[in-house]
Amino acid sequence: MVEFDDSFRRQLRDLFVWRRDVRRFRSDLLPDGAIDRLIETACLSPSVGLSQPWRFVTVDESARRRDVIDDFKACNADALNTYAGERAARYAALKLSGLEQAPGHLAVFADKISDIGHGLGRATMPETIEYSVVAAITAMWLAARADGIGLGWVSILSPDRIHAILDVPASWKFVAYLCIGYPEAECDQPELEKAKWEHRREASEFTLRR
Numbered sequence: 240m241v242e243f244d245d246s247f248r249r250q251l252r253d254l255f256v257w258r259r260d261v262r263r264f265r266s267d268l269l270p271d272g273a274i275d276r277l278i279e280t281a282c283l284s285p286s287v288g289l290s291q292p293w294r295f296v297t298v299d300e301s302a303r304r305r306d307v308i309d310d311f312k313a314c315n316a317d318a319l320n321t322y323a324g325e326r327a328a329r330y331a332a333l334k335l336s337g338l339e340q341a342p343g344h345l346a347v348f349a350d351k352i353s354d355i356g357h358g359l360g361r362a363t364m365p366e367t368i369e370y371s372v373v374a375a376i377t378a379m380w381l382a383a384r385a386d387g388i389g390l391g392w393v394s395i396l397s398p399d400r401i402h403a404i405l406d407v408p409a410s411w412k413f414v415a416y417l418c419i420g421y422p423e424a425e426c427d428q429p430e431l432e433k434a435k436w437e438h439r440r441e442a443s444e445f446t447l448r449r
């Protein structure tokens with residue numbers, strides 16, 4: 240039996256407040272095994288029917304990393320074209336990945352056809368497989384921050400290209416590409432808020448009562 244006290248709860252709240260999407264990394268390498276330990280923690284996450292559908296691919300080969308970076312640049316240029324005027328200028332000024340600096344690259348997929356869990360809980364909602372993978376990524380994000388490690392989620396990518404670049408099974412659905420390393424700085428405010436792209440809103444804005 241484990242009990243958590245007020246001091247732990249305060250620290251846990253700080254962890255949530257100080258977790259950031261990190262795009263600016265220091266160049267120093269992570270200690271050996273650091274990413275494997277984060278993966279191990281992520282695997283403690285809830286999953287539909289205990290399906291454990293998360294599949295992790297560490298990307299170390301420089302040719303594959305270069306191809307991912309090229310795909311990001313192409314997708315980001317396309318995304319910029321969807322904005323106009325002042326919003327386009329603001330978008331162009333944003334840094335939306337740390338792919339070129341991050342010492343760690345980790346792609347995360349959802350295995351859509353695994354038998355693990357025997358289909359429990361997903362008959363009417365097959366998307367619960369992807370939800371389970373996102374739950375694992377969130378756990379990893381927080382665990383990384385607790386270790387002083389920054390994690391940045393990159394979704395400005397083409398899933399088909401990522402599949403081809405990483406040569407993974409067709410039944411795996413691409414969920415996230417994560418940049419991992421030590422952050423240049425810590426902050427309690429999202430970078431998109433600092434850049435005046437969007438601001439964090441009160442929980443009451445998103446809550447209905449019935």
Ligand SMILES: Cc1cc2c(cc1C)N(C[C@H](O)[C@H](O)[C@H](O)COP(=O)(O)O)c1[nH]c(=O)[nH]c(=O)c1N2
Binds near residue numbers: 258261394
């Ligand atoms: C599913 C998903 C996908 C992305 C993101 C997040 C999530 C959950 N975020 C990070 C996102 O911009 C960030 O979480 C918010 O701006 C809030 O900032 P903090 O995470 O609180 O620092 C993100 N950031 C970025 O720079 N490039 C990206 O492609 C993405 N993609």
